[in-house]
Amino acid sequence: MAEAHTTTERGRRSSSAAQARSADKGARPISAPQAQSAAKGARSSSAAQARSAAKGARGEDLAAAYLQGRGWDIVARNVRSRRGEVDLVAGRDDLLAFVEVKAWDSYTAADLEYAVGPAKRRRIRDTARLFLARRPDLADRRARFDVVLLAGDPPRVRHLENAFTE
Numbered sequence: 513m514a515e516a517h518t519t520t521e522r523g524r525r526s527s528s529a530a531q532a533r534s535a536d537k538g539a540r541p542i543s544a545p546q547a548q549s550a551a552k553g554a555r556s557s558s559a560a561q562a563r564s565a566a567k568g569a570r571g572e573d574l575a576a577a578y579l580q581g582r583g584w585d586i587v588a589r590n591v592r593s594r595r596g597e598v599d600l601v602a603g604r605d606d607l608l609a610f611v612e613v614k615a616w617d618s619y620t621a622a623d624l625e626y627a628v629g630p631a632k633r634r635r636i637r638d639t640a641r642l643f644l645a646r647r648p649d650l651a652d653r654r655a656r657f658d659v660v661l662l663a664g665d666p667p668r669v670r671h672l673e674n675a676f677t678e
Contacts, residue, residue, distance in 0.1 A: 549615040558611045571615025571667075572599050573661040578669050584609070587650065596635025600660075601643065608653040612675075615662040628659055633676050 576586050584602040591598040600611040614627045659675040
């Protein structure tokens with residue numbers, strides 16, 4: 513006879529024998545509707561993350577095009593370190609701008625100014641320092657931190673130069 517399987521709270525398939533063993537550890541089996549709901553939640557969360565990532569990538573593309581149209585060269589995109597991420601690094605003359613891009617539908621450009629709080633600023637600064645340590649060819653340029661805000665459809669662009677300092 514085949515062993516019965518259920519889905520546990522953590523979304524794992526479990527046999528009745530495994531359930532009996534785990535009963536002492538506090539794990540409880542959940543019903544099939546609960547399991548379906550949990551799986552649907554995980555899928556919708558993944559879908560939401562994918563939509564957010566796609567929106568972020570579109571925003572970064574728009575911001576890069578905007579900056580290039582104003583004479584900036586895009587030196588790097590999505591610079592990641594263990595401390596954080598910088599969306600764009602743009603260069604012009606002796607200046608290097610580390611750019612955070614914010615693209616939201618539901619807020620006005622004025623509201624977005626508050627989107628880059630102290631912790632995010634610190635992560636951007638730390639990542640910028642690490643980037644410059646790996647790119648000594650750019651270390652002689654003046655650095656600044658900008659924010660490009662995108663809001664609406666079609667997006668309105670607002671470029672906040674020197675949005676914050678070190």
